Amino acid sequence: MASTLRLFASLLLVLIFAGPGLAQTVNVYTAWPESLSQPIFKAYTAKTGVQINFIRLSTGELVARATAEKNNPRADVIWGAPGDGFAAAKEAGIIEPYKTANIDKIPAELRDKDGYYTAVSRNTLIFMSNAKLLKEKGLKAPTSWNDLLDPVFKGQIQTADARTSGTALTRILSIYYAFGKDEEKAIDYQKKLHKNVQVYTKSGGGCTVPASLGQTMVCIAHMPDAMEAKKKGYDVVVSFPKEGVAAVIEGVALVKGAKNREAAVKFIEWTFSKEMQDLLDRNNVYMLPTLPGASIDADVQALMKEAKLLPVDLEWVGKNRKRLVDRWINEVIRD
Amino acid sequence: MNRQAVRDPVLLPTAMVVWAAVLLFVLYPLGRLLVLVFWNEGPSLDAVRGLLGDWTHRAALVNSLVLAALVGVAGTVLGFAFALLAVRGSLPTWLGRALDAVVLLPLISPPFTAAIALIFALGPRGLISYHVFGLTNVSIYGLSGTFLSETLTYFPIAYLTLKAVIANIDANLEDSAFSLGARRWRVFRTVTVPLAIPGIANAFLLVSAASLADFATPLILAGTRFPVLPTQAFLQITGLYDMRGGAALCFLLLVPALAIFVGQRRWIERRGGSYVTVTGKVGAVTRIKSLSPIAITGLGVLCGAVALLVLVCYALIAAASLVKGLGADNRLSFVHYAHVFSGGLKAVRDTLIIAVLCMPVGGLFAVVLGFLVARTEFPGRRALEFAAMMNYALPGTIVGIAYLIAFNDPPLVLTGTAFILVVCYVFRYSLAGTRATMAVLAQIDPSLEEASASLGARRDVTFRRVVLPLVRPALLAGMTVLFIRAMTAISATIFLVSLSWSLVTVRILEGITNLELGQASAFSMLVIALVYLAVVLASLAMRKLNAGSLGQAGSLLGE
Numbered sequence: 001m002a003s004t005l006r007l008f009a010s011l012l013l014v015l016i017f018a019g020p021g022l023a024q025t026v027n028v029y030t031a032w033p034e035s036l037s038q039p040i041f042k043a044y045t046a047k048t049g050v051q052i053n054f055i056r057l058s059t060g061e062l063v064a065r066a067t068a069e070k071n072n073p074r075a076d077v078i079w080g081a082p083g084d085g086f087a088a089a090k091e092a093g094i095i096e097p098y099k100t101a102n103i104d105k106i107p108a109e110l111r112d113k114d115g116y117y118t119a120v121s122r123n124t125l126i127f128m129s130n131a132k133l134l135k136e137k138g139l140k141a142p143t144s145w146n147d148l149l150d151p152v153f154k155g156q157i158q159t160a161d162a163r164t165s166g167t168a169l170t171r172i173l174s175i176y177y178a179f180g181k182d183e184e185k186a187i188d189y190q191k192k193l194h195k196n197v198q199v200y201t202k203s204g205g206g207c208t209v210p211a212s213l214g215q216t217m218v219c220i221a222h223m224p225d226a227m228e229a230k231k232k233g234y235d236v237v238v239s240f241p242k243e244g245v246a247a248v249i250e251g252v253a254l255v256k257g258a259k260n261r262e263a264a265v266k267f268i269e270w271t272f273s274k275e276m277q278d279l280l281d282r283n284n285v286y287m288l289p290t291l292p293g294a295s296i297d298a299d300v301q302a303l304m305k306e307a308k309l310l311p312v313d314l315e316w317v318g319k320n321r322k323r324l325v326d327r328w329i330n331e332v333i334r335d
Numbered sequence: 336m337n338r339q340a341v342r343d344p345v346l347l348p349t350a351m352v353v354w355a356a357v358l359l360f361v362l363y364p365l366g367r368l369l370v371l372v373f374w375n376e377g378p379s380l381d382a383v384r385g386l387l388g389d390w391t392h393r394a395a396l397v398n399s400l401v402l403a404a405l406v407g408v409a410g411t412v413l414g415f416a417f418a419l420l421a422v423r424g425s426l427p428t429w430l431g432r433a434l435d436a437v438v439l440l441p442l443i444s445p446p447f448t449a450a451i452a453l454i455f456a457l458g459p460r461g462l463i464s465y466h467v468f469g470l471t472n473v474s475i476y477g478l479s480g481t482f483l484s485e486t487l488t489y490f491p492i493a494y495l496t497l498k499a500v501i502a503n504i505d506a507n508l509e510d511s512a513f514s515l516g517a518r519r520w521r522v523f524r525t526v527t528v529p530l531a532i533p534g535i536a537n538a539f540l541l542v543s544a545a546s547l548a549d550f551a552t553p554l555i556l557a558g559t560r561f562p563v564l565p566t567q568a569f570l571q572i573t574g575l576y577d578m579r580g581g582a583a584l585c586f587l588l589l590v591p592a593l594a595i596f597v598g599q600r601r602w603i604e605r606r607g608g609s610y611v612t613v614t615g616k617v618g619a620v621t622r623i624k625s626l627s628p629i630a631i632t633g634l635g636v637l638c639g640a641v642a643l644l645v646l647v648c649y650a651l652i653a654a655a656s657l658v659k660g661l662g663a664d665n666r667l668s669f670v671h672y673a674h675v676f677s678g679g680l681k682a683v684r685d686t687l688i689i690a691v692l693c694m695p696v697g698g699l700f701a702v703v704l705g706f707l708v709a710r711t712e713f714p715g716r717r718a719l720e721f722a723a724m725m726n727y728a729l730p731g732t733i734v735g736i737a738y739l740i741a742f743n744d745p746p747l748v749l750t751g752t753a754f755i756l757v758v759c760y761v762f763r764y765s766l767a768g769t770r771a772t773m774a775v776l777a778q779i780d781p782s783l784e785e786a787s788a789s790l791g792a793r794r795d796v797t798f799r800r801v802v803l804p805l806v807r808p809a810l811l812a813g814m815t816v817l818f819i820r821a822m823t824a825i826s827a828t829i830f831l832v833s834l835s836w837s838l839v840t841v842r843i844l845e846g847i848t849n850l851e852l853g854q855a856s857a858f859s860m861l862v863i864a865l866v867y868l869a870v871v872l873a874s875l876a877m878r879k880l881n882a883g884s885l886g887q888a889g890s891l892l893g894e
Contacts, residue, residue, distance in 0.1 A: 034845055053834040055833070061458065064736060064830070067578055068578070071744045072743050072748070074743070092576070153814050155459075161559065161574070162574070163575060167573070199476045199558040200559050202554045213455070213460065214455060214460040215461075230658050233713065234660070263829065325575065330390065333560075
């Protein structure tokens with residue numbers, strides 16, 4: 001027994017002191033699924049030889065982790081997470097301003113005015129419906145926010161919970177802007193929508209599986225999540241509400257006190273090169289590039305023709321996000 | 336009895352080591368977190384202000400208690416039924432093993448898979464609800480679905496605890512009752528059940544505390560209409576970016592945890608009496624006849640139905656791992672396994688190393704702690720018992736964040752190592768082993784140890800030669816639970832995985848959030864296979880180590 005214990009003790013010691021010890025690396029926290037982020041990170045490594053180590057977390061977990069690590073940051077860059085996460089990160093004091101050399105080319109509504117974060121890409125909302133269930137009920141895919149209020153959709157809509165998911169914020173903003181920035185009308189609409197909602201899911205993409213498999217008819221999600229289901233071959237149709245959807249940002253920021261600052265900055269610079277921006281389309285990310293002039297996939301272009309994108313005022317969102325979410329909790333979902 | 340502590344050369348140092356470990360790995364991180372919550376450039380309540388004004392939080396506190404109580408009772412009853420059937424049902428060996436294997440399944444369900452499998456089975460278009468029974472208006476979300484899923488997930492913990500306890504009940508005691516003319520039901524009611532009470536109380540504690548801390552199941556199944564506290568805390572932190580408020584909500588959870596802890600202790604003590612059934616004076620082993628054939632049939636039907644539901648859920652996962660895309664392209668395909676065995680091997684290796692390290696460390700810790708608490712007297716014993724339970728009763732998210740805050744900067748930097756994952760699991764999931772040890776020890780006559788002591792053995796020798804072999808089933812159950820949790824838990828460790836140490840569960844979660852059900856399922860199947868392998872190996876090793884010792888206690892896979 002004693003010898004076994006000694007063996008374990010020495011094993012533990014080895015494990016304690018065996019940390020990473022590589023030369024040029026950038027440590028990245030990302031909220032993007034591996035399938036979307038990894039090809040981009042790999043392309044950077046292939047080009048520069050710099051290793052990108054990444055951990056994938058949900059946006060909230062990402063901010064919580066980086067906040068807890070504040071005194072001894074483990075990440076250098078936060079890359080690929082919704083804008084509201086970055087607003088929170090800015091407030092928590094875990095990121096620092098960094099302006100890319102290309103900053104003038106990037107539209108002002110796609111970056112923080114103090115330079116704390118900048119959009120990697122733009123993301124938007126989409127309706128995804130199960131084609132078989134629609135057919136069973138003789139319905140067409142919804143093309144208006146008001147279509148969703150039809151009693152035939154009662155208990156047949158899933159979408160994200162505003163307390164966990166950036167997708168839900170995009171939805172709330174979409175409704176706010178679609179109703180002409182009339183907050184009372186937007187809240188009133190959401191209360192009616194709530195009556196048809198079967199369940200609010202934790203993650204933004206949480207409703208894509210149930211909708212793909214027919215557990216629910218309609219899923220309101222971010223475009224990449226919905227398109228992922230389509231790519232997988234599920235029998236789903238996507239559609240946009242004609243009143244419009246909000247276009248939100250997926251950002252990048254430098255972590256305050258980053259240990260590999262120099263390499264991190266180079267990686268951020270590359271993010272705004274045409275080379276990387278083109279990768280978004282080549283990898284079927286189904287987001288829109290930030291850099292004007294970057295290529296956009298023909299599929300996405302065709303799809304975006306139907307979409308009416310409503311620009312989002314980042315500063316206004318920063319100031320009003322908490323109130324919108326609080327009203328969602330206290331007025332919309334309170335039956 | 337403090338004389339005992341002074342006199343014994345081993346007891347006090349051991350107690351001090353255990354206390355030190357609990358202080359460092361339970362109380363210190365939670366203390367750092369408390370400071371974060373109540374310190375904002377001076378003592379401050381600003382983090383908790385407003386929290387109790389929120390209707391969802393108030394509802395959540397009540398809902399959590401109701402859910403924990405319901406799951407605790409149902410899980411314990413179900414665990415008891417399965418344990419009774421396994422130990423007293425005179426089942427053929429193969430059936431006993433099959434039952435064991437099925438019961439372990441829900442415990443091995445990696446994050447979210449059980450809840451999702453349940454939706455597939457019982458949801459609006461579920462395999463059972465729609466395709467078998469043709470129901471279209473099933474509601475799986477809310478209290479009912481959460482309750483069902485948590486009961487299915489956690490009853491195996493009760494089963495593992497109770498099986499050891501029921502196996503230790505000397506059938507001769509029941510025999511005496513029979514020979515005094517009692518009927519079966521009366522014997523069951525007045526002999527069998529009362530003797531199992533320490534086990535029942537511990538099973539209830541374990542199951543309800545697990546329900547209190549579980550945020551993953553409600554996250555998927557509870558919906559907004561049935562908020563529970565751990566999920567609220569998780570939402571507060573990850574959704575509203577309010578770490579201090581979320582941590583404060585978690586500390587609120589310690590109140591019901593303490594209530595359950597005190598309640599189950601009171602219950603045992605109020606009943607009084609002795610639960611001793613292992614005395615070293617065992618007579619001839621008699622044939623067990625406490626269960627009538629009708630009772631066995633009834634238990635068989637109940638357990639069979641539950642086992643069937645579990646099997647259907649896991650068959651769905653197995654199916655998802657073997658087709659291209661479940662529901663979209665149902666052709667047989669091994670691409671998901673190919674992925675697991677190419678890109679996923681590092682995560683599998685890392686997880687295995689960590690889980691294997693956890694087993695002996697955590698198993699020993701659990702048994703020593705259980706022994707200290709149940710059999711000895713030293714200052715702060717009750718406090719130690721509760722402190723050791725805290726990490727288990729708190730939601731993983733908060734434990735993970737507390738560890739990150741405590742061990743990311745000096746004096747003690749552990750983040751980025753495997754060590755932090757191991758200690759996190761050991762101090763979070765040893766409780767099952769500890770409580771099982773306590774339940775089994777309550778049945779063992781202290782005179783056995785006294786005999787050893789009076790023959791001149793030191794307490795550590797007695798512990799190793801007498802106690803350890805007797806609590807072997809509890810140790811095995813504890814190590815099994817620990818291994819399974821280390822293979823499957825994620826809520827705490829999502830904050831502790833690092834670039835050098837990744838975990839399979841992270842890949843599974845990734846698969847689920849990324850619509851890669853096939854990949855997630857393939858990883859889950861691999862985890863299930865590995866857990867079975869580990870359990871069988873552990874049983875074999877235990878049997879080798881203890882050949883010739885008391886053989887009356889049954890074990891996991893029909894040892």
